[in-house]
Amino acid sequence: MRVDYITGNTAIAEAAIVAGLKFYAGYPITPSSDIFEYLARELPKHGGHVIQFEDEIASINAVIGASWACAKAMTATSGPGFSLMLEAISLAVITETPLVIAYVMRTGPSTGVPTRAGQYDVLQATYGFHGGLVIPVLAASTPQEAYDLTVKAFNVSEMLRTPVVLLTDATIAHTYGKVIMRERGELEIIERIRPLTPPDKYKPYEPVKEHVPAMACFGDGYNVLVESLTHDERGYYAPRTDVQRKLMWRLYRKIVDSAPKLFDYSAIGLEGCDYAFISYGSTALSAQVAAKMLREKGYRVGTLKLRTLYPIYEDGIRKLVSSAKKVFVIENNVGLYYRELRAILRDKEVVSVPIIDLDLPQPQEIVEVVKQWL
Amino acid sequence: MEILIAGRGGQGILLLGHILGRAIAKHTNLYILGSEIYAAETRGGDSRVDLVVADREEDADFIKVMKADIAIFMHQLQLDAYKDLVRDGALVFIDKSNTTNIPQRNWKVYLEPYTDIAEKEIGNIRVANMVALGHLIKVTSIVPPEAVEDTIKEVVAREWVDVNIKAFRYYFSKS
Amino acid sequence: MAVAHPLDKYLRTDRIPTMWCPGCGLGIVMGTLLRAVDRRIKEGSLKRENVGFAGGIGCTARMTLYPLFDSAHVIHGRAIPFALAVKIVKPEMKMIVVGGDGDLAAIGGNHILHAIRRNADLLVVMVNNMIYGMTGGQVAPTTPRGLYTTTTPYGNPEREMNMIKLTAALGANYVARGSITHPQLLEQYLYKALGKRGLAFVEVISTCPELFGRHIGFRSPVDLYMEIRKRIVIKAKPSIEESDYSWEKGFVIGEFVDRDEPGFTDTIYEYLNKIRGGGVQ
Amino acid sequence: MGVRGLSQLRIAANKYFINIIPDRCKECGLCIAVCPTKVLGRGSERNLRGFRYVVALNPEKCIGCRNCEYNCPDFAIFIEVGAK
Structure with a gap:
């Protein structure tokens, strides 16, 4: 165990190394680039490769390739870069390729304010790619969480053979914090399931455990097929409804059924509360302070900070805020994740508190907006 | 506990804040979050470090x-700009060399010529930040001074370590 | 006692016949490529489990579906970064990127530029049938000027893209152009290319009997094949300038570049070893 | 049987065997066109997929050049050395 005083971006890079990162491909983009630079300096010392590709498209496709050579692989980017990666994320979904994308959100749309924060891309992070499935999205609000969730992101990607997004923003990226870094041996590190069957019996897309197939890699002698087309368990293209149905439901279920296992949050004062604040990422810090201010004024306000945004664990969230009469969803955007929560909290009044701020929404501003609803 | 450190670009504000934050993180059981603001495009513009320190992780929540409990102001401009972020009863360290107008507040003010001390007594105007840091540590004892010196050695380029430590020790060598 | 086709050992025979149209040149390219691989495996310079294929999207990229090797059929234009990453992580691999002119010269153009700049250790086989076949016969960057396609119904007004010149200019270690009408010669180029470090680029002039040939008046695969064969000029040591082609002028085939600069993989492992050995701070 | 489930014709031809796998043939005619001695010709029988697969009309003329094998896009024909 080590203790250090590092930024959110550095925490991600450090955690990736501990998780076993062996290949990083990237293209510079503010405010994610210092993850890249840090890894360029440190990862080779651990025998890993860091390569700057010609664009984000090449980067993510290289990450997929590296993962199929059985290296743990990641990239880091921000909104515009993530948009360029979307097509390949879809490829990673259908080919069930474990990989991690650290997504450091900045102010948008388009070039926006590249150095400043926002939470505009929370939906793009999981719904952006074509094909209508879901990938896990974890959200950090402090350097410590960035560290812990990066390790978790790798574990989830390996366990479920899926791309995983670790979502932060420009504020967390450059916030310093005390980070307790656990080393290998002090942490649970999950590795993908490798085939136990001999090559002639191996089917690259046949689930062996909870919808997840075992993964052989390039060079293992298994004649693997990485197939972007709709495929059967052998990886053979099969343009048939029965095959498509089976594949879609398996890819969907393996993520969505894991929601309880992936659910990660912190709750303060939710038991017996009248009002619940739900937030995530850097804005959760503002929401917690705002809640504290209201509690000091006698209101029974609890906060739920979500660290797992997708898959959504509906029952878990419902239970946590069950005593609240009103639920406020506080975000640094026009009210995006609110739509998700409104859909699952149908028996409650769910209020969107969208506060656009280039940095952190001010707690006082949250209090003022919320007060009219109390 | 909230600590505000503010001054103009070029005064070493970020380094001061980083060394203090790092020393607290690595050498105490306290939790800490820290953020930096600097106006990159204009040297001489705002430079500010915010540190939020708490006994429990969940209380280091912003x-x-x-409302700062402790503040360092190295320049009049930032003192004027951020004085309302400092609570009543706070300990406020002000560089007398760069200020003329101290607001009437219910603070415990330490008005000291950090810049002049750095220039005349240490021999390098650039270490005014460490003079101020030494003063803050001596008064508050947030972290043991040795921990700060270790942190200076970790963070500062080798050839500048001695002069920074000398500046940091200034107030400790005075009785 | 019947014997199997000599290439069956390298084929997912349960997927044969291929999806390609009758007379499509792609089957010839695949057979030729597998023969070249076979020679390398037989002589011991290549291990079977170390041969990997990657292709993007298009009829040519479907060539990744049939060989009984590690294989990746990825997204349009992006096979090069995929293959390069495999090669970097597992330098013992010999990665073969197969793609059409659309896949590699159009949508994937940026990746090929930078793969060559790096002298990435890949064999890139670009099958040039001068058309977008899979999507129905639209113009490609390689379509000769003047020819009809479904998106240039009045004739293609654009200049043909000469990938030989491009790859040669950027410093590939090996650049050759073959033709499906001369498969034995093509096999020589591919065999040689498989033995190269750095980037080897082999363009193959091929046919799309359905959506190129028929559209410009050749009614059968044989007619188009014979027409292309007429327009092929074999040269022992052609100059780069001679690689420019047009429908009228025809296509010079041969080896345009053959050099032996260090490949990307060697270089990055050299760095990595230095860093790990403490040679780089 | 060379291939599981597929029938294979093995025609003794001079010093060679001409092997044809009818169900792989797509009737493109390339092998017929590239044969320098006009050994091959269009057949009249249809295979599994309805193609009239190639036949060896004049096997005795085979010179073993393997042009047919090299130019067949479908692995449907190959030459074996060794017949008498």
């Missing part, structure tokens, strides 16, 4: 100072 990265911006709401």
